[in-house]
Structures are given as structure tokens and as C-alpha cells.
Amino acid sequence: MSKTFSAIINIVKYTITDEVRQKSFIVMLVVSVIFVFLVRGCYQGNYMVNGHELDAEAIVATVSKVAFHIITIAVMLVTALFSMRVFKRDRDEGMQSCIFSKPITRMQYVVGKISGLWVLSSFFMFLLHAIIFLTVLLRLNIVMPGYLVASAICSFNLLFVVISVLLFSLIMPDIAAFLCVTGIVIVSFAAEWIFAISRYSPVTAHSGSTGWGIIYYLWPKLSGLQNFASLFIAGVDGTQVFAYIYPLINVIICCLILGALLFWRFRNEDII
């Protein structure tokens, strides 16, 4: 058991160090941090609408929420970008044949790869969210503990992205795998918006389980999970949380299904 665990830990360690060594990763991290630092300007100055000064807390909540959603979506795409070549790079650089000539199972390798990428991408997102959190704390003296909780919840979206990109990269070219996952993210957000609009539209309100309705419930609810997480930013009570928990369950189930497919597919993969 301890040997199994230490093999996974080693692979997690190599995944993270190999990824951080890539220039593209460093560039993406630096650009993202600079971009998020620019957001602090939004917290400065007074906002006037129709001659009335807006409430500072409302501005903080709105700007922080918008920044939260933008960061989460951007990190999902960045995660897909740096996950898509992981298997190929390991294969081309001889790490797969090195690892599998040792008493290490494919399951340990895949678990190590998923965990390494998940930890790294979650850290990436948490760092960006933490900059917003600290900006609000230092500039306006407002503490938003729910902001970091929301970030932690959204890490399940990143887990989904990591698993699906790794799976798709085994069956199609890397860039196609990236585009497929981007498509899943876009459809998830589109389904959320279309369903929200249809609920308030008198024409479609009673149409029941339309095609979009089915997609809305069965498609990976990445957008839904993000909205669920953002409830914590506003500060919600426990009962409200359980009413909106379905997206979290949906994403976890999707991760389990895609994870099982990934293990099955990788088990049959030839090591070069």
C-alpha cells in the first residue's frame, strides 16, 4: 500500500516539476497574474449612476464575482492547454518507458498524472483568486472568506477538464482534444443561459423537457458549479447550499465516468 502511494506521489511530483519547467506555463502564469493585478483599479474611485453614488460594498461584490467567473473560465482553458500534451511529452521524452519498465502500474501512472495536473491547475486558480481576495482585504478592509471556499469548489471543474483532456488526447490529436473540451465548456455555459432564459419566457416556460432541458441536466454542469460556488462569495446559509448542490454532484459523477474511461483506454495503450 505504501509502495503504491509513494509511486503515485513520485509521479505527481514529476508531473508538477516537468510542467512548471515549461516556458509556456511560466508565461501563462505571469500574464494571468499581471492581468488580475490590473483588476485592482476597479476597486478605486467612486461609481456614479444617474447622479447617485453607488454603494461601495455592492461594487466590491459585483467586481469580485465577475473577476471570479473570468478567472475560473480562463484557468479552465489554460488547464486544458497544458494538459493536452502531457501523455505525448512523456512518450516522446522517454518517461513512459522509464516508468513502466519499473514495477509501476498504469493505474498508478494515470492517477499520478491526474492528481499532479489537478493540484497544479488548482494552485494556479487559487493564486489568482487569492490576489483578488488580498486586494479587497488590503484596499477596502473587507474580508471575503467565501471567495477562497468558492475557488476550492471550482477546482472540481479543473479536475473535469484535466480528465477529459487526457482522455481525448489518447484518441485524437492534442489540439482537437483541447477544442473538444473547450466545446464542452461552451455548451455547458450556453445550456445554462438558454435554460435560464426559457424559464422566464412565456412561450417556452411550459414546454417541459426540451432538448435543451435534457442537456441542461445531463451535460457536465461546469457553469452550474461555478454559479453554485459563487453563492459562497455572497455568503449563503446552509439550506440554500443544498438546494443548489446538483451541479457539484453532476461534475463529480462526470469525473468518475470519464476517469473510468481514461483508465480503460490507457490500459490498452501501447508504450513506445
Place this chain on the structure above:
Amino acid sequence: MIELKNVTKRYGSLVAVDDVSFSVKKGEYFALLGPNGAGKTTIVKMLLDFTQRTSGSLSINGIPCTNAASRAAVGYLAENYHIPPYLSGWRYLLRCAELLNIKRSDAQEQCRRIVGIIGMQGREHTKAGTYSKGMIQRFGLGAALVGNPKLLILDEPTSGLDPIGIREIRQLLESLKSQGMTIFLNSHLLSEVEKICDNAAIINLGKLLVKDKISTLVKEGDSLEDVFIRYVKG
């Protein structure tokens, strides 16, 4: 040590390995010979579970090759070895030791010794991206020696090496013989095989043509090359 029973591997309609059976005993220096595309590398890949067999069974030390535990005491050197270009040879060897759960202090000691064996002192801390093919091959052999394996599976170990390097590798392999190591060697360099190995098997088009002691195969006045050509050309 190694046992193959009626092993067949098909890629669609192509039969890469056709009902091959043989065994390699502990401490034996065994060479698998054959022209390009004969199925040698496919057999090595099946031994390491890099690719799945279509039928038959393969085992190392009595453990089926599909079980990762069969590779616990195996060192492997691939034909076209690669090392991540951003890692130094030293870090790469340490990684191999970590993957075998060797303690950090023991791993460093072992890697120092291996760097000496493969003759790469002074270059071990430079990035692999700056290494020549021969240097990478040496570090590959070093990686195969990490953890003091009982069985070395070497796929063209002298590929990319100059004549001096080839001689050094041969001398190294001969020195390992005294330690009771078993070697499974895939090679085109028949003169080297003749000098190092005890037994050899020749395969062609996936079929095992012969397996015997080299001293039995090579008659007076013949060379292994003559024997090889005779069998392969039918």
C-alpha cells in the same frame, strides 16, 4: 528467469510474433537475433507489458508479465533512448532510483557508482539536451542498472555508440556476468553478441527459427554472422 509459451502478437492482419516459445535461465546471457521487423522488439515490449499479447503467456521469475511486480528486478534499455532534455543525467538517474523506492542517501551513492561505471563523470550535471546520442545511450544503460536488477533487457544497447563506446559497453556487460546477472540482449552487432552471449535465438518474420548455445550454432570456421544469414535466408 524468462519464459515465453506459444506467444503470438497480431497487429490487425499482420502477425508480428507467431507462436514463439523459449526460456532464458538465471545467469544466462541470451541474445535474440533477427533482421529488422522480425519481431524482436515486440517480444521485449510484451515482456515489459508495453504491449498486450494476442495469445500465449510470458513470465519473468514465474510472475506473469501483466503483473507489474514481474518488473521489480528488471533493468531496461530501449533502442532509441530518450531523456527529458531539461533533466541532467544525474537527476534522471535519481528519478529512476526514486521510482524503485530507494532511499535518497542510498540512491545518491548508487547513482555516483553508476556514473563511474558508464564513464560519464563530469557530464552528469549538464542537461540531457546537450548530450550526444551515445551519451544518452550510456545514461540509459546507467538507468537500467539502478536498483541492482537481476535481469537486464537491452534493446540494441550499442546503438549510436562509437567503436570505443561499444567496447566499453561490452566490457561492462562481461563484468556483470560475474555478478550473476541475467541478460536478454537484442542486437544487430553479431560480432559483439558472439563475444558476450552464451545462448542465442534467431527469429524471422515473427517465427522462432532456432535457439541454442552459440558454441553449438557456430561451427568450426564459421561466424555467427554466417549462421544468422544461413537461417534467415532459409
